[in-house]
Amino acid sequence: MNTWAPLWVDALTALLVVVGALAALIGSFGVLRLKSFFQRVHAPTLGTTLGTWGFTLATAVQVSFERGQLYLHALLIAVFIALTVPVTTLFLMRAAVFRGRIRGEEIPVPGADESGG
Amino acid sequence: MSPLLSWALAFALGCLALAMMLALARMIIGPRAEDRVLAFDCLYQNTMLVILALGLIYRSSSYFEAALLIALFGFVGSTAMSKFLLRGEIIE
Numbered sequence: 001m002n003t004w005a006p007l008w009v010d011a012l013t014a015l016l017v018v019v020g021a022l023a024a025l026i027g028s029f030g031v032l033r034l035k036s037f038f039q040r041v042h043a044p045t046l047g048t049t050l051g052t053w054g055f056t057l058a059t060a061v062q063v064s065f066e067r068g069q070l071y072l073h074a075l076l077i078a079v080f081i082a083l084t085v086p087v088t089t090l091f092l093m094r095a096a097v098f099r100g101r102i103r104g105e106e107i108p109v110p111g112a113d114e115s116g117g
Numbered sequence: 118m119s120p121l122l123s124w125a126l127a128f129a130l131g132c133l134a135l136a137m138m139l140a141l142a143r144m145i146i147g148p149r150a151e152d153r154v155l156a157f158d159c160l161y162q163n164t165m166l167v168i169l170a171l172g173l174i175y176r177s178s179s180y181f182e183a184a185l186l187i188a189l190f191g192f193v194g195s196t197a198m199s200k201f202l203l204r205g206e207i208i209e
Binding site: 007010011013014015017018020021022024025027028029031032037040041043044047048051052055056058059062063066073074076077080081084087088091092094095096098099 | 118119121122124125126128129130132133135136137139140142143149150151152154155156158159162163165166169170172173176181184185188189192195196199200202203
C-alpha cells in the first residue's frame with residue numbers, strides 16, 4: 001500500500017461500498033422472501049442497479065485519487081449491467097407468463113379491463 | 118488504506134456473502150424453473166460485486182476484467198436459459 005488518498009476520499013469510498021452492499025443484500029432478501037414469482041422478479045433490480053453503481057463509483061473514485069488521473073473504466077460494468085438487466089428480466093417474465101398459461105393459471109393481461117376485454 | 122475503508126470493505130464482503138446465501142437458498146427451494154433462473158441471475162450479480170470489492174482490497178485491475186467477464190457470461194447464460202424456458206430450444 002504505497003499509494004495514498006486523503007481521508008475524505010476513503011470516507012466517500014466506504015459510504016458508496018456500504019450502500020452498494022446493503023442494496024445487494026436487500027435485493028437478495030427480497031428474492032428469498034416475496035411470495036409469488038411476479039413479485040420476486042422486481043427485487044434483484046434494486047440490488048443490481050444500486051449495488052453495481054455503488055461499487056463501480058467507489059472503485060472509480062478511489063483509484064482516480066490514488067493514481068492522480070481519471071480512471072473511469074469500472075463504470076463500463078455499471079453501464080453494461082444497466083443495459084442487459086432489463087433484457088434478462090423481460091425474457092424471464094415472458095417465459096414465466098407463457099409457462100403459467102400453459103399450466104392453466106389465470107394470468108390477467110394488463111389493460112384488458114380498460115378496453116372492455 | 119485507512120481503517121475506516123478496510124472495515125467498510127469487510128462489512129460489504131459480509132453483506133455480500135449473506136446475500137449470496139439467500140439467493141442460493143431460493144435457487145435450492147425455488148418451486149419452478151423460472152425462480153431458479155432468477156436466483157441464478159441474483160447470484161452471479163452478487164459474485165460480480167464480491168470481485169469488485171476484492172479489487173478494491175487488493176488494488177489490482179485484473180479483478181475488474183474478471184468482474185466484466187462474469188457480467189458478460191452471466192447475461193448470456195440467463196438469457197439462454199430464459200429463451201429455453203420460453204421455446205424449448207435455444208437456437209432455432
